[in-house]
Amino acid sequence: MTDQPPGQDANSVAARIQASFDRQGLMRLLGASITHVEPGRVRITLPRRPEVSQQGGYVHAGATGAIADTAGGYAALTLMPQTSEVLTVEYKLNLLAPASGDHLEATGTVLRAGRTLTVCQLEVFAVEGDERRFVAAGQQTLISIPAPTE
Amino acid sequence: MTDQPPGQDANSVAARIQASFDRQGLMRLLGASITHVEPGRVRITLPRRPEVSQQGGYVHAGATGAIADTAGGYAALTLMPQTSEVLTVEYKLNLLAPASGDHLEATGTVLRAGRTLTVCQLEVFAVEGDERRFVAAGQQTLISIPAPTE
Amino acid sequence: MTDQPPGQDANSVAARIQASFDRQGLMRLLGASITHVEPGRVRITLPRRPEVSQQGGYVHAGATGAIADTAGGYAALTLMPQTSEVLTVEYKLNLLAPASGDHLEATGTVLRAGRTLTVCQLEVFAVEGDERRFVAAGQQTLISIPAPTE
């Protein structure tokens, strides 16, 4: 899981992922950003604010799921050739604790990278100062498709 | 699944759910609204617009998941006494087709209502004029907790 | 979901599925049998007996999952050409009630049949005389692969 796909260096992979992320209206709407990219692993950070809350003031499970799904999707993309894109087949998320704290960090990690299907582990932590609380754990299946030519 | 909880009429249930929904910052941010409430079933509608998209212009799987999760949560709440609230334990969603169309309709339907746990089926359709396309299917587990006294 | 794949009649589909089922050592060990085949839907029946129980005497969630997974797999296969085989990518099962009764009936129904991936709904009922109790609900993703030539 630590090898670069042939013909890509780490910078170009991160740049490609950032460019794709910037086209995701939802991530901008939520206020999320990519804070870490390495082969097989991507982290997305979401500040907690009223606009992403559920009725009790915690981050909405749907927003938690959205950044977890996105982190997993880009983690899968780090291991694919430039001619491929990735779509979520399915994801499953357990909410372990209320998503409080200052911001959330969602990390997607590739468990298995196949030619057609990739499986990722999803982990979300709520961070407040030095404290990190494990708030959601999930699993995700993705499919590789040919990237649209532009 | 079709009985009202004792001491609640259909109007008060719908009003209670709308009041809770109005406190969900995320649903307002996404532009979602409740379009149907009956005992054991709730529908949420989300117009497609660039702000809720993924990189290809379809509705982001995270936004699809957010409205599906919310529809299931309120479907569970329709069958609970006023002294209870509901939290998502976990949800799982299969993305069946690109979420195109004019708007999405996410319906949560209670499969099993227990004293502690409720299980819902989640279905999301993309609607364009007369055409409805099945774009996501899911399953969700929820837990009943005592409502905070205000 | 109701069309036969080209070049196959209903009898040959059922015969092909029965032949594959007969090669599944686990299904024989459990005592399961195929009791219904139609395009996009397969049912498997499992008598309850001590050999398939958990510690409390109900059917073990693992046995419930095994017949549900198998029913979904063959439901997917009914819609594929003879040159394809099917593998489970993932499945998720909610246990709704104790699996008591005389026998279990697990039905897999295709929700979406794609060229590469198929998604099935899984439903398991415990049957005792005229009474049918909904004991498990699930969702499953399968992948089509070329059948080994013999």
Add this chain to the structure above:
Amino acid sequence: MTDQPPGQDANSVAARIQASFDRQGLMRLLGASITHVEPGRVRITLPRRPEVSQQGGYVHAGATGAIADTAGGYAALTLMPQTSEVLTVEYKLNLLAPASGDHLEATGTVLRAGRTLTVCQLEVFAVEGDERRFVAAGQQTLISIPAPTE
């Protein structure tokens, strides 16, 4: 995750779990055994043989799921008082690779232990001599109930 429940030593926990396991007809039928117990983690081993196979000779996904579900259930039980029992609410399993090898090792690890609900991570490896292959990854939710008094 590393503390013993009050009033239980490691031996009594392992003995209690073994006694419960011995009442599971399915585990005996499959030929599975408990090979490791520690607080928050249990491993179950299943020899590969024709009786637990699918049509291609690999271990059936249903048997893989059965031992994974059981490992998670007992992992949860290690952290509960003697007056509690545990039931599977739901589980989800991704099959990552064909379950070949000499035997399977399924490990359940508690991710979050709550008063009512416990969430476990499930991992299954196929072992052949010195080689261990990651063949299935899952996640499971369990509920604690009062143990029946005998």
